[in-house]
Amino acid sequence: MKKVEINRFGGYEVVELVERSFPTPGDNDVVVKVSYAGVNPLDWKVRCGMMKMVTGSKFPMSLGSEASGVVSEVGSQVQNLKSGDRVVLTTGLKGGAYSEFVKVPETNCCKVSLGVSLKDAAGSYICGLTALQCLTEKGNVGEGSQVLLIGASGGVGSFAVQIANLLGAEVTAVCSTANVDYVKSLGAQKVIDYTEENPAELKERFDLVFDAVNAHSWKTMKPLLKSKGTYLNTMPDPVMFLRQVFTSVFSSKKCKTYMLKPNREQMSWLLDKMDSGEIRLTISNTYPLEQVADAISENEKGRTRGKIILEIDPSSN
Numbered sequence: 001m002k003k004v005e006i007n008r009f010g011g012y013e014v015v016e017l018v019e020r021s022f023p024t025p026g027d028n029d030v031v032v033k034v035s036y037a038g039v040n041p042l043d044w045k046v047r048c049g050m051m052k053m054v055t056g057s058k059f060p061m062s063l064g065s066e067a068s069g070v071v072s073e074v075g076s077q078v079q080n081l082k083s084g085d086r087v088v089l090t091t092g093l094k095g096g097a098y099s100e101f102v103k104v105p106e107t108n109c110c111k112v113s114l115g116v117s118l119k120d121a122a123g124s125y126i127c128g129l130t131a132l133q134c135l136t137e138k139g140n141v142g143e144g145s146q147v148l149l150i151g152a153s154g155g156v157g158s159f160a161v162q163i164a165n166l167l168g169a170e171v172t173a174v175c176s177t178a179n180v181d182y183v184k185s186l187g188a189q190k191v192i193d194y195t196e197e198n199p200a201e202l203k204e205r206f207d208l209v210f211d212a213v214n215a216h217s218w219k220t221m222k223p224l225l226k227s228k229g230t231y232l233n234t235m236p237d238p239v240m241f242l243r244q245v246f247t248s249v250f251s252s253k254k255c256k257t258y259m260l261k262p263n264r265e266q267m268s269w270l271l272d273k274m275d276s277g278e279i280r281l282t283i284s285n286t287y288p289l290e291q292v293a294d295a296i297s298e299n300e301k302g303r304t305r306g307k308i309i310l311e312i313d314p315s316s317n
């Protein structure tokens, strides 16, 4: 079967499509025949070695962290899934979703109802769950919360605008001129075009500043927080962890960072909202597996609206 790997860190040129043997499931694993995979910034960060503190430097290294498809085989202890189920999954930092077949623990999979296409499902796990967990678990967003959302047109941001709306928050979204109408269409009450107005100079104060694309620092955003407000980003590094611990004890304004945790129940909630049409996925571009290096490079430019999807075997959708 075909699979995407790297054998050294680098640019576009290190991405290889190779032949590998089919995976066999462990007791608690399922093997999924992949239909589509979602392209994420994690892919180019792993490819160029930015993540080696967590991935290590052992090669070959598999790429791709989320996919959708149909279960082809299950381990002896698997309880909730069977062969033929349509699922969405994350491989986490281990990678391997850019593959014709992938093996993951059952707990990293969630069933997809017939109302959601496998193409949409493929782009929903990482960004959808990140948006949901950031807003609810880290940001405590609820009815009437005032949220400043930076990076509202990207993968995480597009989900976050819609989820914050469903939670009853008032969303001020930050994006560039080209995405103002798009972000309004997702339900943002107010949109700041960062090419015209510096978000750091806003006069409003927020319960949560969610910097989904890590464009502004804690220092520049802290003045925009209400007295018990939270600044949250998606780039967990040692400095952010230290600030998180320090502000949890010594400051009424909190600085937080985030790391995705696979969660079947939360993923199921998200897919229900996609099924009912309350949350939609925007796909800006689709690439065949053979053009995986181009798909990753397009995402690396940092201008993706919604998601880029890799098509691996569209015969099931």
Ligand SMILES: NC(=O)c1ccc[n+]([C@@H]2O[C@H](COP(=O)([O-])OP(=O)(O)OC[C@H]3O[C@@H](n4cnc5c(N)ncnc54)[C@H](OP(=O)(O)O)[C@@H]3O)[C@@H](O)[C@H]2O)c1
Residues within 6 Å of the ligand: 040, 041, 042, 126, 127, 130, 150, 151, 152, 153, 154, 155, 156, 157, 174, 175, 176, 177, 178, 179, 194, 212, 213, 214, 215, 234, 235, 236, 258, 259, 260, 299, 302, 303, 304, 305, 306
């Ligand atoms: N820690 C975790 O577990 C976790 C999980 C998921 C994602 N992440 C991280 O979260 C980040 C965002 O991921 P993503 O998938 O949303 O990325 P993405 O889709 O590639 O983000 C692209 C978007 O960012 C916008 N953007 C770029 N610069 C901006 C700025 N200065 N202000 C406002 N918007 C800006 C672009 O819009 P314009 O063209 O309008 O500028 C574009 O729509 C990545 O660094 C990713 O690695 C972390």
